[in-house]
Amino acid sequence: MTSKHDPDPALLAKAETLTEALPYMQRYAGKTFVVKYGGHAMGDPELARDFAEDVVLMKAVGINPVVVHGGGPQIGAMLKQLGVESSFVDGLRVTDAETAKVAEMVLSGAINKELVNWIGQAGGRAVGISGKDDGFVTATKVLRTRKDPDSNIEQAVDLGFVGEPSKVDRTLLDTISAAGMIPVIAPIAIGEDGSTYNINADTMAGAIAAALGAARLFLLTDVPGVLDKSGELLTDLDPAKIVGLQADGTISGGMIPKLETCLNAVQGGVDAAVILDGRVPHAMLLEIFTRRGAGTLVRL
Numbered sequence: 191m192t193s194k195h196d197p198d199p200a201l202l203a204k205a206e207t208l209t210e211a212l213p214y215m216q217r218y219a220g221k222t223f224v225v226k227y228g229g230h231a232m233g234d235p236e237l238a239r240d241f242a243e244d245v246v247l248m249k250a251v252g253i254n255p256v257v258v259h260g261g262g263p264q265i266g267a268m269l270k271q272l273g274v275e276s277s278f279v280d281g282l283r284v285t286d287a288e289t290a291k292v293a294e295m296v297l298s299g300a301i302n303k304e305l306v307n308w309i310g311q312a313g314g315r316a317v318g319i320s321g322k323d324d325g326f327v328t329a330t331k332v333l334r335t336r337k338d339p340d341s342n343i344e345q346a347v348d349l350g351f352v353g354e355p356s357k358v359d360r361t362l363l364d365t366i367s368a369a370g371m372i373p374v375i376a377p378i379a380i381g382e383d384g385s386t387y388n389i390n391a392d393t394m395a396g397a398i399a400a401a402l403g404a405a406r407l408f409l410l411t412d413v414p415g416v417l418d419k420s421g422e423l424l425t426d427l428d429p430a431k432i433v434g435l436q437a438d439g440t441i442s443g444g445m446i447p448k449l450e451t452c453l454n455a456v457q458g459g460v461d462a463a464v465i466l467d468g469r470v471p472h473a474m475l476l477e478i479f480t481r482r483g484a485g486t487l488v489r490l
């Protein structure tokens with residue numbers, strides 16, 4: 191029989207988990223954490239529920255979470271259903287006018303509201319917006335060049351309506367956060383030319399994190415972090431190492447904009463950026479509130 195002096199070990203372990211979290215709660219109260227939730231990590235409703243609970247818990251302990259979401263696979267599925275071809279250059283979707291319409295419909299319409307609903311179900315208050323709302327993000331057209339393999343000459347590649355944030359006005363986000371709500375942001379914005387631009391969600395999250403002077407940028411994806419050529423996790427990266435990984439081809443596809451984002455974010459004043467495995471239940475909670483750091487940490 192257990193007396194009150196001899197507590198149940200399982201209960202004790204729970205209490206220890208909570209006390210372990212205390213210094214992290216104290217350290218992070220009042221800080222802004224920007225969280226990018228990738229389309230690949232979104233597929234499983236169980237994980238979406240865990241993610242929403244993590245964000246609501248962050249808010250409850252005084253952290254200001256700001257959520258930016260992706261939806262690449264879901265845009266791809268919708269384009270396929272509509273019989274529209276899609277291609278990528280360096281991890282960015284080539285976006286003609288029709289693709290931009292579909293991207294906005296899927297991101298701002300379907301996914302954004304689904305995520306707002308998940309957060310609401312977890313007991314939080316979320317407001318779903320895109321960069322278009324109050325014009326808080328201004329986009330400029332992305333310009334890319336590529337070496338022609340035959341002539342070896344750099345040539346411009348036209349990605350269509352693919353944008354990158356050129357200006358972020360934090361007023362709307364501050365208003366939402368101060369009212370006790372969590373902003374949930376779709377990566378769509380208007381350009382100076384009045385066109386709608388499709389923005390890579392990692393790029394959007396990085397620009398917002400820099401504008402808010404966030405303490406952390408979390409990028410949740412479908413891999414454990416950045417892997418080296420033999421598949422081993424790289425736990426710590428700095429700008430010099432990232433340049434090396436780009437140059438020797440260790441990273442490709444979606445990891446290119448992801449690491450560019452981390453680099454820009456830390457160079458733009460964010461304390462650290464973390465690439466995390468969104469397939470692990472409560473990955474973010476474990477990263478923030480326990481000693482068991484996971485994923486790849488990028489710092490100056």
Ligand SMILES: Nc1ncnc2c1ncn2[C@@H]1O[C@H](COP(=O)(O)OP(=O)(O)O)[C@@H](O)[C@H]1O
Nearest residue numbers: 228229230411412413416417440441442444445
């Ligand atoms: N060195 C690398 N380490 C880990 N992932 C990599 C690497 N190089 C390329 N990738 C690819 O990057 C993908 C993550 O980017 P992306 O597909 O855009 O994810 P998300 O939709 O979550 O933003 C991984 O699934 C993987 O295929």
Ligand SMILES: CC(=O)N[C@@H](CCC(=O)OP(=O)(O)O)C(=O)O
Nearest residue numbers: 229260261262282283389390391
């Ligand atoms: C320009 C560009 O590539 N935009 C992305 C926006 C969504 C996104 O980034 O979603 P994930 O984070 O799930 O990949 C796209 O059209 O797929």
